[in-house]
Amino acid sequence: MSRLSVTIVAWNEEERLRACLESVAWADEIVVVDAESGDKTVQIAHEFTDKVSVRPWPGFAAQKNFAIDQATGDWILSLDADERATPELRERIRGILKEDGPADGYSIPRRNIFWGAWVRRGGLYPDYQLRLFRRSAGRFVENAVHESVTVSGRVEALTEPLLHHSYRDLEDFVRRSNRYSTLSAQDWIRRGRRAGLLGLVTRPLGRFFSMYIVHRGFLDGWRGFVLAVLYAEYVFLRMAKVWETRRRRKPGEGD
Numbered sequence: 001m002s003r004l005s006v007t008i009v010a011w012n013e014e015e016r017l018r019a020c021l022e023s024v025a026w027a028d029e030i031v032v033v034d035a036e037s038g039d040k041t042v043q044i045a046h047e048f049t050d051k052v053s054v055r056p057w058p059g060f061a062a063q064k065n066f067a068i069d070q071a072t073g074d075w076i077l078s079l080d081a082d083e084r085a086t087p088e089l090r091e092r093i094r095g096i097l098k099e100d101g102p103a104d105g106y107s108i109p110r111r112n113i114f115w116g117a118w119v120r121r122g123g124l125y126p127d128y129q130l131r132l133f134r135r136s137a138g139r140f141v142e143n144a145v146h147e148s149v150t151v152s153g154r155v156e157a158l159t160e161p162l163l164h165h166s167y168r169d170l171e172d173f174v175r176r177s178n179r180y181s182t183l184s185a186q187d188w189i190r191r192g193r194r195a196g197l198l199g200l201v202t203r204p205l206g207r208f209f210s211m212y213i214v215h216r217g218f219l220d221g222w223r224g225f226v227l228a229v230l231y232a233e234y235v236f237l238r239m240a241k242v243w244e245t246r247r248r249r250k251p252g253e254g255d
Helices: 017-023 041-046 060-070 087-099 170-190 197-214 217-249
Strands: 004-010 029-034 052-054 075-080 083-085 105-108 110-114 129-134 138-140 149-151 155-157 162-165
Touching: 004 017, 004 041, 004 060, 017 029, 017 041, 017 083, 029 041, 029 060, 041 052, 052 060, 060 075, 060 138, 075 083, 075 087, 083 087, 129 138, 129 149, 170 217, 197 217
Parallel strands: 004 029, 004 075, 029 052, 105 155, 110 162
Antiparallel strands: 075 129, 083 162, 105 129, 138 149
């Protein structure tokens, strides 16, 4: 039977890490990479595994690839500290390990939990994430944010979900949205993409319309409305930061 290594990156996650680790305590190996937390994250990690590393934060993909490099299992299940494997997913993975495949990577549907409830619509489910893969076949793409795994070989989709307890509250969403929009704007600029006045208006409105109307976020009640507004704000921040950066580089010139 193939061996599974669960890799987890964390920073100041003492509130959520334990639940994540408990959900994968059945794995052959757990690897935790901490980004110099100031709370009890490392202490909690040591309760579940001896394979705990502490290092400065180099970026999402780089940190996750470092965690993969510390693992010894045949297969990798890569998680964030705010994610949890369900019992159904555990049993499905055990079957994959027993047969050693047949695919080389598996995309897992993710149930996003906001303010205590699973948000089923708004384009937030199934939210497939490629997280289970052969260690020899998968690596994270080096983007500043929204990192993803590339797998050499065949990829299949599972039906058994991960749970994603993403944002603690509105303040957490706004704080992280500010951070992620900056990283995303940097990616846009590196790729030569622009942001003019039209994009500042239409792209946020498009995100709201897509989430709330096209993907029926209105059926999720107040959560659906609030999330559509917040994600639209994130898109606006990204576009505005791209616009601002380009104007600083070329004073007096518009995009």
